[in-house]
Amino acid sequence: MIELRQLTKTYGDGAHRTTVLDRLDLTVGDREIAAVIGPSGAGKSTLAACVNLLEPPTSGTVVVNGRELSRLDQRSLRDARRQIGTIFQSDGLLARRTAAENVELPLRYLGVTRADRRRRVAELLDRVGLAARSGYYPHQLSGGQRQRVGIARALALRPRVLLSDEATSGLDPEATASVVRLLKELRDDLGLAILFITHEMETVLEIADSVAHLDAGRIVEQGAVVDLLRDPSSALGRALLPRRAHGATRGGAPWSVSYASASVPADWIARAGAALGVDVALLGASIGAVDGHVVGHATIALPPGTDAARLVAVLGDLGLHAAPSAAPADAAREPGTIGRELEPVA
Ligand SMILES: Nc1ncnc2c1ncn2[C@@H]1O[C@H](COP(=O)(O)OP(=O)(O)O)[C@@H](O)[C@H]1O
Ligand SMILES: [Mg+2]
Incomplete structure (x- = not known):
């Protein structure tokens, strides 16, 4: 569990003082993947550095697994840091060491016996799906595989918390998917609290609980x-x-409809049509499941003269939120939307 309270980080002083993190409150529970999304320069990496106290916060508190890190002496801090595994965009593997040797490094530093190291490394590589690649060097592995070796190494000291700073950025979609799948397994099987930092919105939807x-x-x-x-x-x-x-x-006014509750019936279009006594046309939709919850939105069209207030009420009863859709003329001006190719039909 990670709890940040009013976390603030400034660099420089006087006229050169800049506030990079401004009173952040954020909690990542055990068995939770919390994403932090933001553009380049937003302060994401600074946040990661403050959570493992590579950078001391200027003010506010960082509590990891119930211990307030900012209050610890050097020795306890070293201990507490072992509870935090970190992975970065660059896998950081040593090029002249095999996958197994890379995973073994943190165990060597801790003075774990050879037999125990061997057992633990085998277990870790198996955990990340790379048991068959233990003797491979980083250049013999794909980007996604290297990142998974990095994850195995980050897990070597059995952390309860995992920090991931752009770990999937720069990976192709398939490799990203393999890392995302692995992190979700680690959340579920080991109960890890994972702080997943990224600038990629699509990945957030795939991976994050919050x-x-x-x-x-x-x-x-x-x-x-x-x-x-x-x-x-x-x-x-x-x-x-x-x-x-x-x-x-033709003639129908488009409405934007979004799933606003957990109980939207699958046949809501037919039901809405029956309740209103009109034909409801589906113009388009993006509907999917996030962790088993159906979410999404659709654009529908109704015959002219349909009672707008009744429509909103009927859809509301079905767990949907409805609002008149943006005028097609506006949509057509928005680059990259399919509205661009469509001519309004008279
Ligand atoms: N050591 C530092 N001294 C001064 N400014 C810094 C330092 N590290 C980061 N910054 C500034 O903090 C801001 C956020 O940087 P960073 O946390 O790396 O953002 P992100 O990871 O979201 O791209 C940037 O404007 C950067 O220039
Ligand atoms: Mg960064």
Whole structure:
């Protein structure tokens, strides 16, 4: 478990003082993957450095597994740091050592006996799906495999907490998927609290239970991923699952509909049509499951003259949030949306 309270980090002083992290509150529970997303320069790596106390916070507290790290003496701090495994964008493996030797390094430093090291390394490489690659050198492994060796090494001292700073950035989609799958297994099997830092929104949707949006050192929005996706007013929710503009159909006014509850029936379109006594046309949708929760949004069209207030009420009863869709003319101006290719139909 990681608890950050009012964590603040400034560099420099006087006129050169800059606040890189500004009073952050963030909790990562055991068995939770909390993503921190933000653009380059937002302060993400500084946050990672403050959590393992490579950088001392200027003010605020960092509590890891119930221990306040900022209060520990050097010796206890070294101990506490062993409870935190860290992985970075660069796997940081030693090029002249095999996968097994790289994983073994932290155990050697701790003076673990040879037999115990051997057993533990085999166990760790098996854990990350690389038992058959133990004798390979880093250059003989793919990017995703190297990153998994890095994860095995980070797990060598049995940490309860894992920090990941852009660990999937720069990996191809398949390698990213293998790392994401592994981190979720580690969350579930070992109960790790994982702080997953990234600038890639798609990966957040794949991996995270909760997410905080860091911008210029401030958390501007945070919450459980499912809650954000179900909240039509959430900018972060919309960024996680971008809405596409779907052009209007003949005569029908388009409406944007989003899943706002856990109990939306699969046949909601038919039910809404029956309740309203009209045909509901589906123009487009992005609907998916996040950890078994159905989330998403759709664009529908209704015949002219449909009672808007009744529509909102009927869909509301079905667990959906409805609002008139952006005018197709606006959507068409937005680059990269399919609205661009569609001519409004008279
Ligand atoms: N040691 C340092 N001294 C001064 N400024 C720093 C230092 N480290 C980072 N910064 C500044 O802090 C800001 C956030 O950097 P960083 O945490 O690396 O962002 P991110 O990882 O989100 O890209 C940047 O503006 C960077 O220049
Ligand atoms: Mg960074």
